[in-house]
Amino acid sequence: MVSSDFSFSVEEFAALEEKSLLTMLCHDRLHRVNDFGFLGLSHCPPAPYWIKDYERRDLEDDPPSEFGGYVWSSEEKRIKSVTGRQYFSQNESLEKMLSQSPTCEKFIFVAHAPVSQGNLDFLLDGRHVGSRAVRRFIERTQPVLALHGHLHESPIVSGHYTETIGRTICVNAGQDEIRICTFRWDSKYPDEMEHSLGWMP
Helix, strand or coil, X not given: CCCCCCCCHHHHHHHHHHCCCCCCCECCECEEECCEXXXXXXXXXCCCCCECCCECCCCCCCCCCCCCEEEEECCCCXXXXXXXXXXXXXXXXXXXXXXXXXXXXXXXXXXXCCECCCCCCECCCCCECCEHHHHHHHHHHCCCEEEECCXXXXXXXXXXXXXXXCCEEEEECCCCCCCCCCEEEECCEEEEEEECCCCCC
């Protein structure tokens, strides 16, 4: 999964993948490891400020964001300015992207965007800005585990770094101002999670 703000990083990650130094997770193919499939989604709904490369309309019927911004042009090999209408109208929504995603009985979903309206998608001011499309996908497909990021402050605001949707455990490990945040999960003991800072789920 790529989560850099500018998409020129994809070429660098692809070169590392060719050397077997990493695996890029994508929304349109499953990467299999033993009994598990892994699916990735690098994209997020529009933030309430300028546009960045990996932002897409959340649901298919959402209007384009009013904000403009700057994106990487792979054709022109430069960062260029765009309007919201211009940018979002030429890219698929998250809902459309995920409608084409393959799944399997046991898979782990790694999504940059957290699910909407829960524990994992708070801004510091208390607003929810997660993805409705990601939530609907998880509700429909029920991955074993869903890993999220993007809103690093959310666990501090909500007091939780997990959320359960049906059978799926969703996690946003968050970010402390000083210390690295990680969590441990074992597929054999899925309920025995541990956060590196001792936070409660």
